Amino acid sequence: MNCERCQKNHATLHLTAMETDQKPREVHLCEECARQTGVTLKFNFPVSELLGAVVEPKAPSRAGQSRCPECGITYSEFKAKARLGCANDYEIFRAELLRLFEKVHGATSHAGKTPCTVEASIRKENELIRLKRDLESVVKSEDFEKAAQIRDRIRSIEIELNP
Amino acid sequence: MKVEELLSQTGEWLRGAGPESDVVISSRVRLARNLRRFPFLTVASLPVRAEIERFVRPRLEDGKFPRRLNYWSLTEVSPIERTLLVERHLISRELAQQEGERGVAVAGDESVSIMVNEEDHLRLQVIRSGFQLEEAFEELDRMDSSLEGSLNYAFHPKFGYLTACPTNAGTGLRISVMIHLPAVVLAKQMDKVLQSLQSVRVAVRGFYGEGTQPVGDFYQVSNQVTLGKSERDIVAEMRKVVPEILRFERSWRQKLLEDRPRQLEDKVWRAYGLLKNARRMSSEEATDLLSSLRLGIHLNILTKFPARTVNELFLFTQPGHLQKAERKILDADERDLVRAEFIRRRLEGL
Numbered sequence: 001m002n003c004e005r006c007q008k009n010h011a012t013l014h015l016t017a018m019e020t021d022q023k024p025r026e027v028h029l030c031e032e033c034a035r036q037t038g039v040t041l042k043f044n045f046p047v048s049e050l051l052g053a054v055v056e057p058k059a060p061s062r063a064g065q066s067r068c069p070e071c072g073i074t075y076s077e078f079k080a081k082a083r084l085g086c087a088n089d090y091e092i093f094r095a096e097l098l099r100l101f102e103k104v105h106g107a108t109s110h111a112g113k114t115p116c117t118v119e120a121s122i123r124k125e126n127e128l129i130r131l132k133r134d135l136e137s138v139v140k141s142e143d144f145e146k147a148a149q150i151r152d153r154i155r156s157i158e159i160e161l162n163p
Numbered sequence: 164m165k166v167e168e169l170l171s172q173t174g175e176w177l178r179g180a181g182p183e184s185d186v187v188i189s190s191r192v193r194l195a196r197n198l199r200r201f202p203f204l205t206v207a208s209l210p211v212r213a214e215i216e217r218f219v220r221p222r223l224e225d226g227k228f229p230r231r232l233n234y235w236s237l238t239e240v241s242p243i244e245r246t247l248l249v250e251r252h253l254i255s256r257e258l259a260q261q262e263g264e265r266g267v268a269v270a271g272d273e274s275v276s277i278m279v280n281e282e283d284h285l286r287l288q289v290i291r292s293g294f295q296l297e298e299a300f301e302e303l304d305r306m307d308s309s310l311e312g313s314l315n316y317a318f319h320p321k322f323g324y325l326t327a328c329p330t331n332a333g334t335g336l337r338i339s340v341m342i343h344l345p346a347v348v349l350a351k352q353m354d355k356v357l358q359s360l361q362s363v364r365v366a367v368r369g370f371y372g373e374g375t376q377p378v379g380d381f382y383q384v385s386n387q388v389t390l391g392k393s394e395r396d397i398v399a400e401m402r403k404v405v406p407e408i409l410r411f412e413r414s415w416r417q418k419l420l421e422d423r424p425r426q427l428e429d430k431v432w433r434a435y436g437l438l439k440n441a442r443r444m445s446s447e448e449a450t451d452l453l454s455s456l457r458l459g460i461h462l463n464i465l466t467k468f469p470a471r472t473v474n475e476l477f478l479f480t481q482p483g484h485l486q487k488a489e490r491k492i493l494d495a496d497e498r499d500l501v502r503a504e505f506i507r508r509r510l511e512g513l
Contacts, residue, residue, distance in 0.1 A: 071202050083282070084205065084328070085203055087197065090325055108321075108390070110390060111390075112333060115311045
């Protein structure tokens with residue numbers, strides 16, 4: 001959603017304005033317009049405090065400059081838009097995101113559903129570990145026929161995991 | 164199915180039925196999902212957006228999905244029809260307005276919709292009439308599970324489902340319960356509701372009508388936390404929080420009825436009189452008056468008036484619906500005339 005004032009930047013500030021007639025109205029502003037319109041006075045709490053709840057203001061300056069090699073966005077660009085560019089950003093900006101998650105969600109680790117495709121690949125990786133262990137023991141016992149079978153299975157799983 | 168065929172129905176969520184329907188209009192649940200092989204839409208170029216749509220669309224339309232879905236590409240849908248889809252809550256205002264290839268897959272009864280290329284590659288939604296969170300979530304979860312077989316979602320073992328905005332990461336689950344709180348508003352108690360919900364990280368938003376004007380006494384209550392809790396825990400928490408608000412609204416309805424019955428009756432019957440006779444009516448005024456009518460029905464002040472009619476009027480007097488029914492573009496003034504006439508006709512004999 002864009003800022004309702006400048007229509008340009010992403011609105012990072014979503015407020016419910018309680019007017020005198022008691023009907024709440026939603027206001028969507030970007031950081032810059034919020035400052036310019038003096039939203040702080042109207043709503044009785046400082047913008048920085050509010051923004052702190054959405055975006056960590058004190059990210060280290062070096063982090064602000066680091067750029068994701070996949071999508072090309074920097075942490076400063078993320079802060080301005082409040083949107084990430086690709087899945088890889090979750091690794092690139094991990095430290096900053098951990099702080100943000102703590103503030104927004106009060107937690108930093110997923111505790112919900114896992115896609116079946118991921119579950120399947122975890123199962124296959126576990127099977128791979130087991131097969132490699134088995135392979136060692138059958139090679140030791142010189143059961144080469146069995147070893148060949150296990151090797152084939154390992155190869156097919158490796159192809160499935162990295163097509 | 165064409166978009167205009169929606170005009171011959173009202174959609175599942177507006178039936179005016181379902182549990183707790185005296186206060187709860189609808190229960191909506193949505194999941195935000197992205198595909199691993201594409202960048203997020205924040206940085207996606209127009210050709211990439213088109214590629215995402217080409218990739219996703221056949222997978223939504225194929226028969227393996229639990230429900231048969233109609234896909235509408237929004238570049239092929241007129242602006243009025245896009246407004247109509249927004250008013251139906253099938254797409255967001257943002258999806259209607261943005262550029263590039265994008266679309267929505269909708270089930271016939273409108274209870275299921277999947278937006279393509281909104282803020283995330285996919286936004287899956289299930290909406291039910293009244294307070295039915297578990298039912299809505301179970302259907303949503305089934306849809307998601309059937310889709311993940313053919314779509315490789317962006318998923319991180321620590322952060323869960325990855326979304327363009329980190330405030331949706333983890334489960335990607337947002338629950339929104341639309342509630343009608345006329346007595347709380349009338350008693351000037353809305354502040355209390357807002358404050359208490361803020362403390363449990365539950366957000367309250369208005370339900371918008373035309374433009375960005377607030378709409379009377381309708382509020383959407385939704386969870387803010389999407390990470391660190393399981394989907395079912397999030398559902399269970401909302402299942403606990405919302406009834407508290409319902410109890411509060413009902414106790415104020417009762418108290419207002421006892422303390423100032425004449426004032427309440429007057430408010431309801433005035434609304435009825437205006438709706439039945441006015442010659443010009445803005446969207447905002449109509450919604451305020453319909454809100455009073457709805458209160459009157461649930462307090463048995465209006466005994467023969469079907470709740471469903473009020474719900475239909477909420478929807479069919481919105482700008483997109485009016486213009487689609489009239490089959491032409493109308494400016495705000497013209498809409499006010501058409502709206503008043505539409506309401507008068509619909510209230511004949513009631």
